[in-house]
Every structure is written in C-alpha cells, then in structure tokens.
Amino acid sequence: MNQFKTYIKGMGAFLMLLLTGPASFAQSEMASTFESIDTSKIMIVLVLVVMLLVLLVAFYLLVILQVMVREDAIRRAKEKGVEYVEEPSAWSKFYAGLTDAVPIEKEATIVLDHDYDGIKELDNHLPPWWKYMFYASIVFALIYMFMYHISGSLPLQTQEYEIAMAEAQANMSEAEAGSAIDESNIAFSDDPAVLASGKTVYERNCVACHKAAGEGGIGPNLTDDYWLHGGSIQDIYNTIKNGVPDKGMIAWGDVLSPSKMNDVASYIETLKGTNPPNAKAPQGELYKAELTEESPAE
DSSP states (O other): OHHHHHHHHHHHHHHHHHHHOGGGGGOHHHHHHHHTSOHHHHHHHHHHHHHHHHHHHHHHHHHHHHHHHHHHHHHHHHHHTOOOOOOOOHHHHHHHHHHOOOOGGGGGGGEEEEEETTEEEEOOOOOHHHHHHHHHHHHHHHHHIIIIIISOOSOOHHHHHHHHHHHHHHHHHHHHHHHTOOTTTOOOOOOHHHHHHHHHHHHHHTHHHHOTTSOOSSSOOSSSSEESSOOSHHHHHHHHHHOBGGGTBOOGGGTSOHHHHHHHHHHHHHHTTOOOTTOOOOOSEEOOOOOOTTSOOO
C-alpha cells in the first residue's frame, strides 16, 4: 500500500512538472518526491492508463456506431413498409457454430414425445467442439497405442525409468573411475578417443594462452623441451590441476574432472616436438624424458 501511495504521489508530481514547467523544480518537496521514485515505472503506468482509456473510448464509439446503424436500418425498413429483420452478428454466428443450438423460435421442431410432468425433452445435437475433441481423443489413443505398445518406437514409463537408471549408473561408474586418477597413477594414453577429448578440452580452455598449436602466447611454449614446472606427464597434470596463480594460470582442478585433465595432459604430450611456426622462445629448464612404450616419440 505504501509503495502504491508513493507511485500515486510520483505520478501527481510528474504531471505537475509537465503542466507547470521548469519552475516547479524550485519546489523542494515536490522535487524530493519525484526523485524518490522510479520515473520509468511512472511512464509505463501512464502509457498503460492512456492505452486503456483509448481502448474504452474506441469500444464506446463502436457501440454507438452499431446502435446508429441499427436505428437507421429500422427507419429505412419502416419507410419501405417492410419488417426489419436483424442480421446475426459475427459473435452470434461464431457461438452458433460452436454449440449448434437450435434457436428458441424453432425448438418446436426438435421436441420429443417424452413428457415428464409437463417437462418436455428436446433432441439437441452435441456441441461440435465436444464432438471434435472426442474424435481427436480417439485418434490420439490409436497413435499412442501404436507408438508405445505395438511398434515400441517410444519407451513406456517403466522403460524410461530403466534407461535413466542405466545412464545414471554409467555416469557414476565413469565418475568413480575418473576420481581415482591423480598425479601418482596418471599415464600417457594414445587412445584416439582420449586424445580427441583432450584436444577438445585444450581448444576450449587453453588456446587463449598457449595458442592453437601449442606455440605459446601469454603462456609458455608447449612444443619444445623446456618447461617451467616440469615436463613429465605427472608434472603437466599437476600444473593443470593446481594451476600457477603467480603466473595467472587458474587451477583447472576446480573446473575439469580428473579424467578430462588426464585427457588434456595426454594431448599436450603429443604436441612435444611438433615445431609449429611462430613458436615462443624456450622458457624454464631443459627436460628430456626417456622414451618408453607409454610416451610418444619426440
């Protein structure tokens, strides 16, 4: 209620400002009231009020016009000496089409022989809208029966539950497997699916600092043998996970799952020795890992 009173006061102040001009700003009380409310909301309210008034006036003029047209038609019918028959309005036609009701003056044509203590029964048809909905429900039932119970193209509720539970179990297993990965057991993987996943993670999160080919930009070059924080797969994983706050690299362990960090670490391993153009100058200490069956050739 207090907010409504504030809006009313503000609208009054706004109208007064429009009527009295800039001189009204000298009135401190009115200015303080005007400043204490949101003028944009007042303008919206005023526009809505004006639109409502315009609609009311237009409706009133339309009613008057209909009355004048009807009276003119009655006058011309009297001058011609014929009976005036009013044509049904568009709304009347629309309503009659929905209900299919027989007019009162023609009800004698649908009276049945049944008589219950003077109460007679009419043989009215069912409304078309009701019949159409009934027919549509039959079609829907047939389609539903075929899709769910005959062809099996859509799963039933029990099947949807079983599918959802299977997906949840698979996700849980994947999460448990990923959570078991850390610096102590991470290993390079040349699995195409792992490298593709790592490349996707790299392109989404690492390109801004290390560039698309790993040549380095804001961050160091990932394709040479010099590393600031160690060049082994374990060191790379640890750097990705914990970040380097002093150098502006965030700790991705709060963003990526262990399996995703494992994937991107393996992908970074494949960038070593690629010698991309415009590579950044070496930084850090020389790291030369011994070639094993689990590490890519440099």
